[in-house]
Each structure stands twice: as structure tokens, then as C-alpha cells.
Amino acid sequence: MFEDRTSLLADAEPFEAYGVAVTERDGEPRVVVAGNGAPNRFLRWDGDALTDELDDFRAASGVGTDPDGGATALRDPDRHALGVAAADVDADGEEEVYVHATGSFAGGSPEADLLCDPTPDGFIDLFADARNRAARNYTAGRSVAAIDRTGDGVYEFVVTGYAAPMRLYGARGGVLDERAADVGVDFLGGGRTLAVGPLVGDRSDVFVGMERGPNLLLCNDGGGFTDFAPERGVSDTHEQARGAAIVDTGAETGLGLALGNWEGHHRLFEGGEGRWRDVAPPAMAEPAPVRTVVAADFDDDGRQELFVNCLGAPNRVFGREGDGWTAVDPGPATEPEANGTGAVAADVDGDGRLELLVAHGEGEAAPLSVYRAASRGETLRVRPRTPQGAPARGALVRLDTDAGDDTAVQRRVIDGGSGYLCQGEPVAHFGLGRATPERVTVRWPDGETTVEVDDPPTDEVLTVEYPG
Secondary structure, rough: EEEEOOEEEEOOOOOOOOEEEEEEOOOOEEEEEEEEOOOOEEEEOOOOEEEEHHHHHHHHHHOOOOOOOEEEEEOOOOOEEEEEEOOOOOOOOOOOOEEEEOOOOOOOOOOEEEEEEEOOOOEHHHHHHHOOHHHHEEOOOEEEEEOOOOOOOOOOEEEEEEEOOOOEOOOOOHEEEOOOOHHHOOEEEEEEEEEOOOOOOOOOOEEEEOOOOOOOEEEOOOOEEEEEEHHOOOOOOOEEEEEEEEEOOOOOOOEEEEEEEOOOOOEEEEEEOOOOOOOOHHHHHEEEOEEEEEEEOOOOOOOOOEEEEOOOOEEEEEEEEEEEEEEEEEEEHHHOOOEEEEEEEEEEOOOOOOEEEEEEEOOOOOOOOOEEOOOOOOEEEEEEEEOOOOOOOEEEEEEEEEEOOOOEEEEOEEEEEEEOOOOOOOOEEEEEEEOOOEEEEEEEOOOOOEEEEEEEOOOEEEEEOOOO
């Protein structure tokens, strides 16, 4: 399915990488790659290649990484970064970047996390501010995700804990604090993965994939959370969760959830009221050493594919045909012996088509990989904004077309966190195939505010501002 596009990288130097997230700077995409005992990357498209913008900041400042939170703090070559995500936590219209680092497998960690705020000269670490040092996270976890818990455009970061409680960090009032216990997400367990979106209700809910214990499906009641995993049948108690992604299965009942389990049976849950159905076909459910899962319409035919990234085993791709899913040859993206860790889909070069970026790690340095599929049609890309003007992560975007099949209605969630350790681009990407778009509807994370755009343009990015 894919062709190798790794030539888009200006620097293919091997390093041990884990999570990957896509944010924005000056309205353009940036790819953050977590380095495990190696510098983090902050990649931008310069018109010819993906280059590391942190190198530019370091050259401009004349210094390396400042341990006290200076402008090159995001580079951070010494800590062991795993999960990464971005969101606007201080309501200034720009996304901050949260990097979860751990120097231990479980419990307490000798390394603290980073929360990096963008400046014209780079990034400063907000946890290095004297007012915020007491809130630093010194527990081992894995994934990070962003959530607009109350629907006002001000985000918080959820961080899993491994043999440690989950964390929830916010910055209301200009000071960072940790409030997981206050809102009911301080669960103790082997937290591995997070997926954020309107899974149960109209607000941003949180799926937590657990190792050695039941998964959680935390329903947002407007600020607090209640676990609905047993009622929905997604606890999967005897499996070991890794990657999870919200996916449009084409079902009228609502969004689905793809879940990869380490050397166990993988799931494809179709959501809706009551107990969810696992509709994974045998080829998809077959056990494998899964790390991350990515849902995206790579070939622009109007249906999302699932890329299943494995550690030391062939990667898999599944495509939807009507009500069923079939295996697709990944081509060069099979990577049969690579140690895949994180992966995301994003339009990194601004041509309206998705690239697949795959990171590698697990004790072995390797270059990033970049792939792209052949397109089957035009595209429509939608960027909802918060009241403050930042990406509206967790917003639900619906596209209605004139297609006479299962692609007549498509749904996408602006990614708050997904896969494993990762977070996708803050854009809803729709492939059109041969269809004509008729209407775009955006519902914001407050669960109530919606905007409709009739006859949206194709092959360009449609920005939808929050009303008023």
C-alpha cells in the first residue's frame, strides 16, 4: 500500500525514539519525536525536507540544552522520553508540548516530565518555574494525552502511571497543578495507552488501555469522570493493552475503537449505546507484538485504514470494504524486523495528502521512516479552533457527501492522544474518492456548540472558528 518517502527527512541519523506528536507553530505543522536518552526532535517542512527546528533555536541562542528551563529545553538530550502530546494549557492560542520521561520501568522515577511553552526563540520548561516545581511528575508512566475537560478551550494533560496513579496537569491561574484525584482519574495500574474523544457522550471521554488489569473507559460528565468500561464490554481484563485509536468504522451507531494487545487478541470495538461489539476479523485479531495503532484514510478513498505497528515483527494494514475489514499489503512499511515504537499520520509537506511517520527504539537506535500511499481522490481537511484560537482537540468533525455508499457520512475526531505514546495532527483529514462534499459539521468539546459549513472546498484546509 505504501511507498517509501524517507527521503523527505533532511537527517536520517539513527536514534532511539518512542512517541510522536504533531502540533503547530505559526499555523504550520511540526512533528515532535521523543528521544529516549537522545535529543527530542521538532521537525518542520522547509519546502524541501523535514528539518529539526531545535537545531535552529540552538544555533540562534548559542547554547545547548538549559537544565533550568531555557529556550532550548525541549531538546533535552539526557532524559528518557516516552509519551508526548500538545495542547493549549494556558489559553494563549498556542499549543504547549508535554513530554513524559521516565528513568524507571514502574513506580517512582528519578526523571521529571517537561511541559514546554513556545517562545520566539524556542521552548521554555514551565515545570522549571519556581512556582511549578512542586507539581513535577516523578512517577513512571507511558502515554500522554490532552483533554478539554470542561469544554472552554483550556486543556489539561492526562499522564498514565505504571504501578503509580494517573496524573492530570493543568495551568489555570498561571500556576501548574495536579488534580487527578479531584476529578476521578487517579487510577492505579499498568497504564499503557490513552485515546481521547466523544466515545460515550458528547464531551471528551478517555479510554485507558491497561496492562495486567482491566481497561478504563472514563465518561466525562462535564468535569469529572466515571468508568463505563464494564458496561460497554471493553475492560478486556486478561489482555495486555498497547495501542488504541478512535476509528470511523462506518457504523451508524457511532465511533469505534481499535485496540492492539501485546501478543494477545486485538479488538475492533463498534461503539454506541449498551455493550460494544468486537468486529475484528480473524486476520486483525491474530496476536502480534503490537506497539501503536494508527487510524487514517491514507489512500483518500473515504474510508479509514488501520496501520498496526509491531515490535520486531511485520507491520500490518487493514482496509474497510463495506461492513468488513481485509488485510492490505503494507509494501515497504511492513518493516518485518524493525523495533517500531510510535507512529502518526499527518500531512507533513503541505500537499493535502497524508504521510505515515514511524519511530523505532526499544534499546536500538534506528532512523525514522516516512511512507505515503497512492491517492484515490481529492481531499478535504478541516481545522477547528478553540475560542482562544488554538487547535480544538477532541472536537468531532462530520462530513456529508453525495456518495451513495458507506462513505456518504464520515466522522473524525481532532486527536487529543492515541496510538501508543502518540498524538496525531490537529486536523480532520477526509478522503473524498469520487464524492462531492456537501456539508461539514463541527461539534466542539463542550458537547453543545456546533457549526455547519455548506459546500466546503476541496483540496485545501478549511479553518472553522469557534462561534463568536
